[in-house]
Amino acid sequence: MTASTWPELERAAAGGDETVRALVNRHPMPYVDGRRVTFVYQGDADAVYLQHWVFGLSSRIPFRRLGATTWWQLTLDLPLRSRIEYKIGVARNGEETWLHDPLNARVAHDPFGGNSVVQVSGYAEPEWSFPLEQGPNGTVENWPLVSRVFHQVRDIRVYLPPRYRPNRRHRVLIVHDGDDYMRYSRLGAVLDNLTVRWEIPPLVVVLLNPAARLREYAADRRHAEFVVEEVLPAVEKRYPVISEPSARCLMGASFGGVAALSTAWYYPNTFDMLLLQSGSFAFTDIGQHQRGRVFDPVVEFMNQFRDQIGAPAKKIFMSCGVYESLIYENRSLAPLLQKHGLDVKFVESRDGHNWENWRDRLRDALTWLFPVPLWFYYE
């Protein structure tokens, strides 16, 4: 894992702080040379660590001080095409602080604030995920929905695509954690790009946001009822959508994946398509699970589901990062679904449990679930 160092940096260290700074200023940081990645930090510290979320590695890897300088470095050998999120842990006077890497402007945002990102050679941020500079862009409408199930008013947000036409019937994609997908996975830009390129048909996309995520998304029957008995009829009343299972897809990541799968399972023959990203599909074959109490209802549901799969949908796209702890559960679920005759595409990536990983898989997922005869389109 740790690799031979960056020789130029070692040599610069002999010249002192300013020589190292001059070298570092000449290169984007972290310094990536094929598989070899060098992280650098400068500052007073008792110790410096790389804090990351790659499952299977020690989550804290120590930096080494560069000679008598105030610079610290760590060189790792990382797989090509990887994308890794990290923070730098700085220990000083018995206290430790986690920082974004001050030398790296690349930050992935998430509801917890975000992480610095290193892209190993071969990885490229997909061009179809950037906002279209000159449009056309989809629009988002907001409206309140009085929920009998939850005894409260919920804000529903609906993305209407660039080629939206009220006199045409559209297919529907219901997205769990919709606002987070829009904010952190650039879902709006992805949909705009794919629609404008005719890679997917224009979709009406419903963005759901939970009030109590870890409860509602943990295979809660009330959530399923809310989606099927309240949201879906309201959407069908307001928008020209096709009211058939073959035109409906549920989507979610992490606990949102559990919410999507469980909703489809509680209401069979309602959704033909599912898009499940890094689903928190924890289960136990024997004994107790080790994932904490919030997972109790998830494990209960997954055990039940794996025992009696039935037909929650016909076509399921699943993705998971190989650096996630959930890779085992996802790898195990895909063949099980296939064995029961479901059409499943399972994709792995060299990435972790994060929104940019989920963003990077969206084109693959959406074009597979919503194919259009692109063969004939030349726009």
Added chain:
Amino acid sequence: MAVIRNEEYDHPLMLLGPQREAPLVRAVLDRWGIHGPVGLAAPGWEEDEVDDGWVREACGRPLVNAQLYELADRLFEEDPEVIQLLRHRQDELRRLREINTIQLDHALTVARQLLRRQHQGDGVARQLDLTMEHVRQVDLEYLQLVREVIRTYDKRIDPWERPSVQRYRQRVLDRLQSCQALLIAGGHVGVLLNRLNLSRLLKYVHVPVIAWSGGAMAMAEKIVFFHQSLPHATGDAELSRQGLAWFRSLVLFPRGDQRLNLQDPLEVALLARRFANDTCLVLTAESVLEWSPRDLRRVAHVRQLLPDGSVREWHP
């Protein structure tokens, strides 16, 4: 290789790449001194045909939408037999296409394997030539079968004499009466060709034509469908059918910089050799080809696929 302009058509023709992102239409119209209203044929956009705001903005002149798609729907309501015949024709073409795919699949697999072994000597080169000749023969026979099916149905639809089709044509022509040029947009190339053939529009509109992307493909003699960059690629390029044949010996690949794997010399060589009797050209957003009316006057930012797997600027 000579690029042959069909003598049947004697008005200027301009071909462009994709236009939505950075349109060149206005510059071309200016260069040709066309300042008056222009017509737009965009049936390839199907129900989105009326969403022409960006073209209006891009061409900077009054624009008249020919409404070929919408008016065809009206024709089908008036005379349902026409759409029934078109659907039957589509079914027959689909069956031919399935057989053609089976025939080509194996031959192209062999061609790829031989291309990888080219360096092993003359024996391989000879086998590769034979294989490519076989592929071209399959393409040729497929094209003839397609042409036969279309001819048979054309006779039954009888677009010259059928009153409903004549009314359709007249409605379209009425709309385009004052236009000084006709723009032909892309979209679904099959639908575009169907509506252009059904209306026989281009036999009646004697003005310069500016066609882009799928519209440019439709003006060619050979139309090749292709896409190598989708996560779920749809397979080998496919010779589809005959276009309007305003020119011969050019096969166009609009947005080829995105849809083709130009970095892979093997795939480039395979396409160039398969269509060795033609010149294979990639059209990007910057590309321009202009005939006036017989001479190819201007070629800019057009790249050619070559049999050695390279891609170079085209200088005819």
